[in-house]
Amino acid sequence: MTLSANPQPLDFVAAFSDPEAAARYADGPRRFVPGFEALHRMTGILLAERAPPDARVLVLGAGGGLELRALAEAHPGWTLVGVDPAGAMLRQAERTLGPLMARVTLVEGYIEDAPAGPFDAATCLLTLHFLDAGAREETVRGIHRRLRPGAPFVAAHGSFPQGAGSRARWLARYEAYAVASGADPEQAMRARAAVDANLPALDPDQDEAILRSGGFRDVEPFFAAFTWRGWVGRA
Structure with a gap:
């Protein structure tokens, strides 16, 4: 997402494993994801409907x-298990x-x-x-297997039209939003190039279909902000 100035193929786990990058991570989502804090609040509300x-x-x-x-702050009775393959990010989480x-x-690891x-x-x-x-569908299935029947699941990530001309237009908006939010223009341009070269983004309808084929039912979109989409479903 905002990992590198290099448009060549990236190892995202390695990029997030850089301690300096992990320490700076908190600034990135707020500048590149419209409504980042609101997304967290909505996620808590949606989970609490059934949890x-x-x-x-x-x-x-x-x-x-x-x-x-x-x-954790919004729901003081909840206990949480956080999984991530980048050890530096987990140390930052602590x-x-x-x-x-x-x-x-x-x-430290993946869904398995x-x-x-x-x-x-x-x-x-x-x-x-x-x-x-x-791999996305396999991961969704792995999440589904670990949930009680009827348990809620919230997913949100980069998902935007991939047709001819559409991808470039939406990535330009991704870059422009970051600049408008205070990101250095050069950094925003490099982030856009890295995303374009490396991120296997899908159309929103493909992403929703993966959630359904991964075992979730009653899948509903709840979040849309430029290149970002979010859904809620239940196991």
Whole structure:
């Protein structure tokens, strides 16, 4: 998303494993994702519709801990398991969470490394866009297997029209929003080039179909902001 100035193929896990990049991570989403904090608040509301007050929540792609902190602060009875393949990001999450770590377990790895559950709810924010369609569906199925029947799942990530001309137009808007939000114009241009060269983004209808084929029902869109989309469904 905002990982590198290099438009050549990237190893996203390696990029996020850089401690300096992890320490700077909190600035990126706020500038590149419209409504970033609101997305976290909405996610908590949607999960709470079906999750109990003492829910155990799986957070896949826990990153630097911003989502974990938002959920833990809004729902003091919840315990959370955050999973991420980048150790540097998990160490940043520990710093972000501070005393909230008493209710959070962090796991370095991918969905197959997550506890078997069953969990009462799950999220995967700003993560699935790093995976191609096949790996994306496998990951969604892995989340589904770890949830109680009827448990809510919220996913949100880069998802925008990929047709001729459409991808370039939406990526230009991605760049323009970042600049309007205070990002350095050169950084925003490089981020756009990196996304264009490396991110296997899909059309929103393809992403929704993957959630359904991965086992989720009653899938509904709830978030749309330039190149970003979000859905809620239940196991």
